[in-house]
Amino acid sequence: PFFGKMIKPKEKHLIFGTPSYTAGTKGVQRGHVVIAPTSDEELEDMKDKIKGAWVLIEGKNNGWARDGGRRHEPSEMTIKIKQAGALGTIQLTTFPIRLLEGKVDSWDNLPTLADIKLLDAQYNEIKEMVEKGEEVVLEFDIRNHFKKGPIKYHNVIAWIPGSKFPDEYVVMGGHFDSFDSATGAVDNGSGFTPAMEAIRLIAQAGGRPQRTIMVHLWAAEERGLVGSQDWIRRNPDKIPRIAACFNRDGGTNAIVGLSVSEAMYADFEKICQPLYNLNPDFPFELNKSKPRSRPIRAGGSDSSSFLMAGVPSLGWQTRDVFDLGVTYGETWHTNLDSYNKVVSEYQEHSALVIALVVYGVANLDHQLSREGFFIENNEKLIFSFPSMLNFILQEP
Numbered sequence: 001p002f003f004g005k006m007i008k009p010k011e012k013h014l015i016f017g018t019p020s021y022t023a024g025t026k027g028v029q030r031g032h033v034v035i036a037p038t039s040d041e042e043l044e045d046m047k048d049k050i051k052g053a054w055v056l057i058e059g060k061n062n063g064w065a066r067d068g069g070r071r072h073e074p075s076e077m078t079i080k081i082k083q084a085g086a087l088g089t090i091q092l093t094t095f096p097i098r099l100l101e102g103k104v105d106s107w108d109n110l111p112t113l114a115d116i117k118l119l120d121a122q123y124n125e126i127k128e129m130v131e132k133g134e135e136v137v138l139e140f141d142i143r144n145h146f147k148k149g150p151i152k153y154h155n156v157i158a159w160i161p162g163s164k165f166p167d168e169y170v171v172m173g174g175h176f177d178s179f180d181s182a183t184g185a186v187d188n189g190s191g192f193t194p195a196m197e198a199i200r201l202i203a204q205a206g207g208r209p210q211r212t213i214m215v216h217l218w219a220a221e222e223r224g225l226v227g228s229q230d231w232i233r234r235n236p237d238k239i240p241r242i243a244a245c246f247n248r249d250g251g252t253n254a255i256v257g258l259s260v261s262e263a264m265y266a267d268f269e270k271i272c273q274p275l276y277n278l279n280p281d282f283p284f285e286l287n288k289s290k291p292r293s294r295p296i297r298a299g300g301s302d303s304s305s306f307l308m309a310g311v312p313s314l315g316w317q318t319r320d321v322f323d324l325g326v327t328y329g330e331t332w333h334t335n336l337d338s339y340n341k342v343v344s345e346y347q348e349h350s351a352l353v354i355a356l357v358v359y360g361v362a363n364l365d366h367q368l369s370r371e372g373f374f375i376e377n378n379e380k381l382i383f384s385f386p387s388m389l390n391f392i393l394q395e396p
């Protein structure tokens with residue numbers, strides 16, 4: 001939890017955030033505001049003023065911790081500002097406030113200077129007042145604490161055993177951890193809940209799948225696909241017998257299509273028949289996907305853990321069918337990722353589609369073909385986390 005307000009010249013609630021793994025305050029801390037020095041000479045001149053102050057620094061929040069990069073490597077100026085006794089730095093952020101993290105490499109090198117990202121209107125207002133020589137006093141209470149691990153994570157797994165081929169599987173789900181700037185309702189509440197609803201619908205309808213249907217709610221995806229990687233490591237016997245993996249981790253939009261390989265197409269044409277007339281508001285399209293490279297590195301989402309292991313992970317196409325203006329970039333690891341951003345009609349429809357498709361695959365009288373799903377012999381393509389990040393960060 002965190003709280004901040006302006007005390008002088010007037011009381012005002014402040015809208016801000018701090019990236020994960022950055023420093024908190026030492027309890028409630030109150031201090032005046034100064035603008036950061038731009039040279040060592042300036043720093044020498046204003047050392048007395050920096051003591052006990054919040055320091056307005058340049059640049060614009062891009063989600064990561066203050067000193068660029070994804071590691072805690074404070075710049076020389078940051079170190080000097082800290083040594084001069086500053087309470088923390090304040091940087092401008094636009095809305096919504098995206099908060100990622102600063103990687104901390106060692107227990108002996110923890111960040112200790114608060115890294116506040118303050119909403120642009122308030123940042124600019126404060127800066128203007130300070131430039132005019134007005135005294136501005138702010139108070140922050142930021143409870144970021146470092147605790148020694150290890151931390152225990154739990155995957156949550158449920159299944160309906162197959163009636164005819166109990167040792168063959170269809171798996172669906174998504175990660176159920178989230179980033180901490182909001183409650184993670186979209187990323188990834190909107191992703192994993194349709195799988196929970198789908199298995200409930202199947203059970204409720206008295207479904208008796210021939211293959212085992214599993215729901216996976218993955219832990220610690222945001223920490224590097226920890227939960228899915230671990231499950232795959234512990235279940236090598238199941239990997240060759242998973243028909244397909246359906247992972248959802250791309251936002252709340254409604255499922256309107258599915259891409260499958262050439263060799264699977266005929267099976268899915270049959271499986272998807274009930275989807276075309278399910279609801280006139282939501283069209284459905286079955287597409288053929290080209291063979292893809294098998295990733296050699298974990299990235300993106302838990303589907304890549306399965307792809308790395310050679311399990312076909314099939315991608316849903318989704319769309320903002322009612323033109324509600326849903327953009328994933330707006331909520332992705334921002335302070336807006338809360339319940340009101342999840343579209344219940346889309347969730348409901350997606351759950352129905354998933355239930356029908358997964359049940360259909362589970363009831364095929366033969367195994368789903370893996371033929372031609374991957375390009376043979378590829379070592380080159382790297383499906384990496386940073387490339388997905390760049391894509392999202394480039395969105396307006």
Ligand SMILES: [Zn+2]
Binds near residue numbers: 221
């Ligand atoms: Zn996610």
